[in-house]
Amino acid sequence: MSTPPRVIAVIPARMASQRLPGKPLADICGQPMIVHVIHRTRKASLIDEVLVATDDAKIAAAAHSAGCRAIMTSSDLQSGTDRIAAALREYPHGEIIVNVQGDEPLIPPAMIDQAVRPLLDDQTLVAGTLVTPITSKDELLNPSLPKVVLDKNGFCLYFSRSPIPHVRDIPVEEWAQSTSMYRHIGLYVYRREFLFTYTSLPQLPLEKAEKLEQLRVLEHGYKMKATVTDLESISVDTPGDLEKVRALMGSEQR
Secondary structure, three states: OOOOOOEEEEEEEOOOOOOOOOHHHOEEOOEEHHHHHHHHHHOOOOOOEEEEEEOOHHHHHHHHHOOOEEEEOOOOOOOHHHHHHHHHOOOOOOOEEEEOOOOOOOOOHHHHHHHHHHHHHOOOOOEEEEEEEOOOHHHHHOOOOOEEEEOOOOEEEEEEOOOOOOOOOOOHHHHHHHOOOEEEEEEEEEEHHHHHHHHHOOOOHHHHHHOOOOHHHHHOOOOOEEEEOOOOOOOOOOHHHHHHHHHHHHHHHO
């Protein structure tokens, strides 16, 4: 019997957030945000190890306090995916790599497992992600929430900040009820070798136009498998998001 591939979750975390500086160390119920993300990720049943990839010694110290290995990377890297690839060049372990966003302290562990499972079950897949149904006009029209269309086998066809697909014959208010429309969730799973391939690829016009790095996979002719989830998480992008998460986590602990 062959040994199952080792699955490593890497949490990219940097200090220089434009809207919420120092975000990974923001206090939530007595612990830094990054520590909550570490604890949640460890609870995923398909994750063998959790790492933090960071450019800041204080974030690394917080990870170490939670018993998590932290790998220092350059502050000049353009994206979280680039930071993960840089860290893994210093850590040659793991066949399947999960990019868990460092600003989701309420991420359900089962959501991580949902994203990982397809790459464990199908060795031909090189990349996977999560999507969730769009249920409102506000979601559909919000350019901060990337939309995605899928083929009949659940592979991503295109990502956009605009509403897709366009439903020509009915009012926009009825689009989400008339067809399967999905919002993208930024949790990615890669085979290790493909991660390095991906980060070596140049940006092409669609990625530059939409400002969505996941389009690089599709523009270069690779496939990304999508898993539909009904689980939810909250990204902390603003002070208001942080207060919301503090309130929710405080209610969980009471």
